[in-house]
Structure formats: C-alpha cells, structure tokens
Amino acid sequence: MPSASFKDELLAEIRNLRAFAISLSGSVTLADDLVQESLLRAWANSDKFQPGTSLRAWLFTILRNIYYSNYRKRAREVQDSDGFYARRLTVPGDQESHLDLEDFRRALTMLPVEQREVLTLIGASGLSYEEAAEVCEVGIGTIKSRLSRARAKLVEILGLEETSDLPIERKVRRAG
Amino acid sequence: MNVIHANKTEEPEQSAAPDPKAVEAIGRALEAHYADLVKAPLPAKFVELLAQLEAQDRVSDAQGRRDALG
Numbered sequence: 562m563p564s565a566s567f568k569d570e571l572l573a574e575i576r577n578l579r580a581f582a583i584s585l586s587g588s589v590t591l592a593d594d595l596v597q598e599s600l601l602r603a604w605a606n607s608d609k610f611q612p613g614t615s616l617r618a619w620l621f622t623i624l625r626n627i628y629y630s631n632y633r634k635r636a637r638e639v640q641d642s643d644g645f646y647a648r649r650l651t652v653p654g655d656q657e658s659h660l661d662l663e664d665f666r667r668a669l670t671m672l673p674v675e676q677r678e679v680l681t682l683i684g685a686s687g688l689s690y691e692e693a694a695e696v697c698e699v700g701i702g703t704i705k706s707r708l709s710r711a712r713a714k715l716v717e718i719l720g721l722e723e724t725s726d727l728p729i730e731r732k733v734r735r736a737g
Numbered sequence: 738m739n740v741i742h743a744n745k746t747e748e749p750e751q752s753a754a755p756d757p758k759a760v761e762a763i764g765r766a767l768e769a770h771y772a773d774l775v776k777a778p779l780p781a782k783f784v785e786l787l788a789q790l791e792a793q794d795r796v797s798d799a800q801g802r803r804d805a806l807g
Contacts, residue, residue: 563794568787575783580774593780600783604790646773665766684764685771712763713755721759 563607570616571603577686578620584681585628586636587670595632599624618692621682625696633674660719668718676711679704 578599582592602623603610610619628636646666669677675697682693683704694701716722754760 563791565791568791571787572784576775576777576779579777579779579783580771583774584771593782596783597786600786601790604787646770646777660762660766662766662769665763666770669767669770680767681771684767709754712760715763716755716759719759719763721762722756 563604567607567610571600571620574617574620575600577617578624581621581681581686582624582628584669584685585625585674585678586632588636591632591636595624595628598627602627615688615692617686618688618696621686621688621696625678664719665715668715671718672711672714676707676714679707680711680715683708 575596579592579596582595582599583589586592586595599620603620606623610616646662669680672680679693679697682688682696683690688696690701690704694704697704
C-alpha cells in the first residue's frame with residue numbers, strides 16, 4: 562500500500578500533471594481523463610517509483626504513455642482548450658518583446674506534438690534535458706534538436722525574425 | 738542517440754540560431770502560458786480519487802490482516 566506521504570506527493574503534482582496534459586492534448590476534457598487514468602496507474606504502481614528520482618518526470622512518463630496509446634486520435638477531434646485560459650493580455654516583458662499570449666497559444670498548437678511536448682517539458686515544467694529524454698524515450702541529442710526546431714518554428718510563425726532590424730536591436734534602456 | 742539516422746524524414750538542422758531576444762520572448766510567453774494552466778481551478782475529483790484509493794487500500798489491508806489471523 563502506498564504511503565500517506567506518497568499520496569501527498571501526488572497531490573502536490575496534480576496541477577503540473579494537468580498542465581502538461583492540456584499542453585499535450587489541447588483539450589481540457591481529455592486532459593482530465595488523462596490525469597485521472599495516470600493517478601490510478603501511479604497508485605497501482607507506486608512500488609515501481611524510485612525514491613530520490615523526480616516524481617514529476619515519472620508521472621509525466623505515465624501520462625504520456627497513456628496519451629500516445631489511447632488518446633492521440635481523439636485529441637485531433639477535440640480541441641476545447643480555447644476559452645479556458647485566464648489571461649488574454651500581452652506577456653509582460655521589456656518593450657522589445659511583447660508577445661500576445663493568444664497569438665502565442667495559437668502558434669503553440671501549430672507545432673508538431675513531439676516538438677511541443679519537449680518545449681513544454683524543458684521550458685515550462687522544469688525538467689532537465691536528461692529527465693525529458695527519459696520521459697520521451699529518446700536521446701538527449703534528439704531533445705536538443707526538437708527544442709531548437711520548436712523555437713525556430715515559433716519564431717517563424719510569430720514573425721519574430723522580421724522585427725530584428727527594428728525594435729529588437731534597439732538598446733535596452735536602463736531603468737533608474 | 739543516433740539522431741541523424743533516426744530522423745530521416747525530418748527537416749534539416751537549422752543553419753542559423755534564432756535571435757536570442759526572440760528566444761527569450763518565447764520563453765517568457767511559454768512560462769506565462771503554463772503558469773495560467775497550473776493555477777487554473779482544479780476539479781475536486783482528483784483529490785477525491787486519491788482519498789478513495791487510500792481508503793480502499795486501508796480496508797483491504799485490514800481485511801488481509803483479519804484473514805491472516807484466521
């Protein structure tokens with residue numbers, strides 16, 4: 562029987578697990594089913610988790626496997642994450658690099674899922690390259706190349722390379 | 738680890754890295770996007786599910802002990 566602390570650790574990871582599921586599937590409904598199944602599977606296999614390793618990465622691996630074996634087809638039919646998000650404003654940042662969050666989300670959905678998941682794991686979920694490589698069952702070299710392709714693709718979709726002559730090159734004004 | 742051979746059908750490597758400023762902007766947008774997802778209201782069913790699983794295990798655990806005692 563899993564220990565009480567294992568349950569608490571799972572509880573602490575649910576939000577991140579769900580965020581990853583929504584990023585992967587593009588659907589809140591599917592994501593919730595995925596999280597539910599993942600928690601059941603994690604509970605039943607708690608003895609296989611190695612203490613001292615990342616529980617987050619372990620849970621992501623479980624969820625990702627379920628997604629690719631049972632949900633990927635359905636995900637193409639159901640895209641219901643629009644309207645889910647809290648913020649519709651631009652991302653705060655220095656004046657050279659304002660990005661409309663809606664535009665960014667749309668661009669993100671245009672990436673191949675293999676690139677989107679790597680970008681999410683490294684850039685948002687806080688996994689290391691090694692952990693991401695384990696979750697995705699590929700080598701670190703593949704993780705790095707998918708990451709750079711994802712970034713380049715987003716730059717292209719968002720038209721960020723065209724502005725490099727103008728505002729991006731501008732010297733950043735030092736405040737104060 | 739043999740990336741080049743494993744990804745035969747994939748596009749060639751980027752010749753030039755994107756502008757660091759653009760990469761930074763993307764990184765910030767990604768974090769903001771993900772932060773929205775993480776802080777979204779969580780359906781109660783997940784917490785309930787774990788409580789249920791724990792309660793079930795406790796029952797079957799106690800059952801097992803009773804069976805062992807005969």
